[in-house]
Amino acid sequence: MNNKSIGVFDSGLGGLTAVKQIMNELPNENIIYFGDTGRVPYGTRSRETILKYTRGDIRFLQTFDVKVIVIACGTASSAALPMIKNEFDIPIVGVIDAAVYAAVRATKNKKIGVIGTSGTIKSGEYEKQIKEYDRDMKVYSKACPMFVPLVENGYFDSPVTKLIVEEYLEDIRNEGVDTLILGCTHYPLLEKVIQEYMGNNVVLINSGAEVAKYLKKKLDDEMSHSAVIDENQYRYYVSDDVSSFEELGGIFLEREINGQVNKIDIEKY
Ligand code: DGL
Numbered sequence: 001m002n003n004k005s006i007g008v009f010d011s012g013l014g015g016l017t018a019v020k021q022i023m024n025e026l027p028n029e030n031i032i033y034f035g036d037t038g039r040v041p042y043g044t045r046s047r048e049t050i051l052k053y054t055r056g057d058i059r060f061l062q063t064f065d066v067k068v069i070v071i072a073c074g075t076a077s078s079a080a081l082p083m084i085k086n087e088f089d090i091p092i093v094g095v096i097d098a099a100v101y102a103a104v105r106a107t108k109n110k111k112i113g114v115i116g117t118s119g120t121i122k123s124g125e126y127e128k129q130i131k132e133y134d135r136d137m138k139v140y141s142k143a144c145p146m147f148v149p150l151v152e153n154g155y156f157d158s159p160v161t162k163l164i165v166e167e168y169l170e171d172i173r174n175e176g177v178d179t180l181i182l183g184c185t186h187y188p189l190l191e192k193v194i195q196e197y198m199g200n201n202v203v204l205i206n207s208g209a210e211v212a213k214y215l216k217k218k219l220d221d222e223m224s225h226s227a228v229i230d231e232n233q234y235r236y237y238v239s240d241d242v243s244s245f246e247e248l249g250g251i252f253l254e255r256e257i258n259g260q261v262n263k264i265d266i267e268k269y
Contacts, residue, residue: 002224005030006215007061007069011053012040012152013245014186015072016252017208018095022070023234023253025216030230032064035249036266038239041148042075043117043184050119054080058088059269060237067224068093070215072208074184075117078125091218098214099181099207100129104137106203107179111138113172113202116183118143126183140175144168144187151186154248157193165190165197173198181205189252236261 006022008015012035019033034057036042042050054076061069068091071077077094085092103112114126121143130137146164155161172180180198182188185208195204219225234257238245242261250257 001227002067003030003226003228004067005032005064007032007034007064007066008072009034009036009057009061009069010073010185011036011042011075012148012186013189013248013252014148014151014184015208016249017185017188017206018070018072018211020253021209021212022215025212026219026225028226028229030226030233032061032066032235032237034060034237035245036239037152037241037245038266040152041117041145042073043119043143043148044145045119047079047119050076050079051083055084055087056266056269058084058092060264060266062088062090063269066090068215068218070211071095072185072211074207075119078116078120078123082125093211093215093218095185095207095211096125096129096183098210099183099205100126100133101214102210103179103181103205104130104133106205107137109176109178110134110136111140111175111177111179113175113177113180114139114141114183115144115168115172115180115187116141117148118145120183126181138175140172140177142168142172144184147184147190148186151189156189161190161193162197165193169194169197177202179203179205181207183207232260234260237264238262239264239266
């Protein structure tokens with residue numbers, strides 16, 4: 001048993017797609033979430049900046065003495081985690097491995113689409129890992145930089161969202177992929193519109209949800225589940241306005257989070 005908390009972070013709301021699934025899969029666990037809302041988006045930044053932000057986010061979560069850190073951000077998982085994982089004496093889990101594992105099992109025609117931020121697509125990490133499973137897989141990647149601001153502003157299902165989805169996904173749809181990795185953890189919040197556009201025969205892989213399943217397996221294997229449910233089981237921190245995070249985060253998680261969100265100065269870490 002290990003009653004320490006699980007630390008999870010993302011640039012904003014997107015990582016809540018992992019949190020929601022961790023709450024379902026691991027209902028006894030305590031979660032500390034950090035959304036770097038003051039510096040979102042990460043996906044359009046240089047690798048140097050993404051590395052700096054990722055290190056700071058990990059250092060902040062380490063102040064809670066957590067047992068594992070989940071990088072619920074495709075950008076930090078692909079553009080930073082491979083370089084920094086040995087710098088910290090704590091297990092750190094990113095979203096790429098888990099999403100790739102699910103995608104290579106889901107595809108039947110070996111055509112996989114990958115959408116993510118510019119940083120993620122530029123890193124080539126998804127494509128690299130898919131090809132490591134099977135060199136015959138065809139991978140069609142596309143950066144969708146406007147998806148993150150749509151999500152952060154609550155445009156989950158608007159006519160504007162539908163137009164932008166069509167604009168970004170047309171080529172991938174025309175290639176006939178049967179599996180599409182939502183390689184940025186913000187994108188599952190647009191899942192309904194994306195699924196409608198791609199059609200029901202295309203399997204969408206939610207990278208946030210997949211990392212939660214991976215985490216469950218890891219805690220099972222290491223027998224390090226929590227046995228005690230804390231009074232403050234879920235705590236949320238942001239680096240900018242608390243109220244919009246409470247509102248949109250609460251809608252997405254389908255639970256009241258008002259009063260549980262605190263603002264911190266991430267530049268100190
Ligand atoms: N949700 C993040 C990701 O998975 C970051 C999006 C962003 O900040 O650009 O890539």
